[in-house]
Amino acid sequence: MDWIQWYKQSAGDSLQLILMLRKNTDPVYGPGYSSSSYKTTYENKTSNLTILKTDAENEGMYHCAHTNWLESTWSGTYLSIKETRTSNIVVQQPAVSHSAYPGDLVSLKCSLLTDSDQKSCSGEPDVFWIRSGSDKSYPDSIYIDGERSSYCEKRADIQQRCVYNFSKNVNASDAGTYYCAVATCGEILFGIGSNLNIQESSLSPLDTITIICLLSTVLAISLAVILVLICLINKNKSAVKLQKRNSEKSQQVKY
Known part of the structure; x- marks a missing residue:
């Protein structure tokens, strides 16, 4: 039997179950949630909250999970509540795709552009990353300390740009889309996401280096052997020529 579950995830919090339901049944609400605030439908394999x-x-972030005996499929949508903003804040994240091999060090970054009104906000921005991957049934939240991995610079008299970096040695399970999120001045801003593709490799970097070294050694030995053979051939040719000259001289003396 298929189940539909709706979850909510606030910045810095774990998933909270809003409700769960089956087809033609009433929803079962999670702690703190009720029918007075949320309604849902489930028809033709489509659910609306x-x-x-x-x-x-x-x-x-709102997550919808469709589960049955065989699989679990997840999708997510971020709901932003617009309020009167007191500052001009923009999150910039390069829309690029990264390709790496298991064990490689990958660095992602995003930038926060603020104007002078940002100074009125209390505290430093909180920066974290969310990974959406197809290999897991739920999204990952990766939190980092922006103070240890950022730098800020003045771009104009009233504008400042802070760059936040996130680096890690990746493995095969780290593939997916990474979203940079910045919580500041009472709101959360998301970047557009950077894709990370993990390439399959039958050889590890250490194996590749070892093979290159062995091939280089074999090539060097082969060149050395060829040089020795050339020297021996030239030496034999010189000896034959010298012997022939001595023989000719000896014949001339006898005559």
């Missing part, structure tokens, strides 16, 4: 009245507390 309706928030009857939104406020700032409703902002976050």
Whole structure:
């Protein structure tokens, strides 16, 4: 029997179950959630979640999970609650794809552009990363300390640019799309996402280096042997010529 589950994830929090339901049944709500705030439908393998009245507390990532005996399929949508903004804040994340092999060090980055009004916000921005991958049934949240992996610079008299870096040695399970999220001035801003593709390799980097060294050694030995053979051939040719000259001289003396 198929199940539909709706979850909410706020910045820095784990997944919270909103409700779960089967076809032609009433939903079962999770702790803190009720039919007075949320309604849902499930028809033709499509489920819709309706928030009857939104406020700032409703902002976050909403996940829909479709599960049965054989598989679990997840999808997510971020709900941003727009309020009156007191500053001009923009998150820039390069829309690029990275390709790497298991064991490679991969670095991702995003930038936060702010104007002078940002100074009125209390505290430093909180920066974290969310990975959406097809190999897991739920998304990953990766939190980092922006203070240890960032630098800021003035771009104009009223504008500042801070760059946040995230680096790790990847493995095959790290493939997916990484979203940079910055929580500042009472709102959460998301980048557009950077794709990370993990290439399959039958040889490890150490094996590749070892093979290159062995081939280089074999090539060097082969060249040395060829040089020795050339020297011996030339030496034999010189000896034959010298012997022939001595023989000719000896014949001339006898005459």
